[in-house]
Amino acid sequence: MADLPELLRGAAAGQRLALARLLTAIENDAPGLRELLPALFRAGRGAHLVGITGPPGSGKSTLVNALTEEWRRRGRRVGILAVDPSSPYTGGAIMGDRIRMMEHAADRDVFMRSMASRGELGGIAAATWIAAAALDAAGYDPILIETVGAGQSEVEIARLAETTVVVEVPEMGDEVQAIKAGLLEVADLLVVNKGDRPGADLAARHLRAMLSTAGGRVTRMPPPILLTTATTGDGVAALVDAIDAHQAVARSPQQLRQRASHQVQRALAEMGARRAAVHPDWEELIGAVAERRLDPISAAERLVG
């Protein structure tokens, strides 16, 4: 069994294999991880957590590559967690985000880790935020979290990341798409990527027009909309400026409290599920629900009670 405190010390001292093995222990919820968590979070250096999300094929990976290049130019050490979906049938996964990251392969100041979503539906894996804490302890800043290709409602990333970048493409659809609830609502920064395609400017204008009319109970400012072409790097420096500038906003006392509250809620849900799974009455209660002798809510109540 791996010595987790030793791995944390190694990771914090810049040993990449130690960091990699610590990330594995986090993903696997290895024995002893629970005891390590206070030290792990204490070891954090305050890295900027940036979520990159958007539909499949919108260019998230290519944009992450371009962003990494720009941050490296500015002397920052970049950590990347790239999440891809696990098969609901076999648990297997194919993670291909490294394909777009080749030019950083030999760069010691870039650390990229692929994570399978392992059954989570929110677009990231359950362990993602703890993995981010490990990259933080290892001195990477910013830390980019690339979600699975997201549809309209995988908004979990926005609760975890300090700055959420939603990546769309010019062909994203008409103006009604832009006013639907969900993914676009959670953007701190909205990017129209593939800006060299016809209609890109128009798409950005449509988005700007529709999102700027927010009112009612919405207190958020409409997100800045930026045009990028990740393959050429056009617009990427401006996006990095915008992400960096957003960090101060994300650290307002109110936002810090919101994220803290969400993290505790997440931990509660996981803890509840874990306790319930080893409850002596689990089998019996599940059977009762299956046979409709008991409702699922009451079963859950007895399992955590």
Next chain:
Amino acid sequence: MTDLARTLPIRVLIAKPGLDGHDRGAKVLARGLRDEGFEVIYTGLRQTPEMIADAAEQEDVDVVGMSILSGAHMALLPRVVELCRGRGMDDVLIAAGGIIPDADVAKLKAVGIAEVFGPGTSIGQIAGYFREHARRRG
């Protein structure tokens, strides 16, 4: 260890070392291993041994599988083994597949390539081999 630990997915890096541009086989294998329940990280084409070792290190994989059809296997594969072992990845299973003459298979095994899968090998055979020989997590 609990039952849970035994069902943790095996992480496999599938890489294409060198300059050959044919990755249909690598992709079919990646897909097949996914269906066998493995977590597969695919690096894409034209990887140097350094890039492969780097990816294996950061991803902390249990298995490195390299597909090579170019004939440059004797130049590239032993170097990957050397780099991985040099960085402390002592327990990572390193295997190869593709077009590799029998005479070279023995030489590759002598330098630490665990197994060489030639044309006609089924995905089930490869998955079974990885399951049997990949390190156990604890």
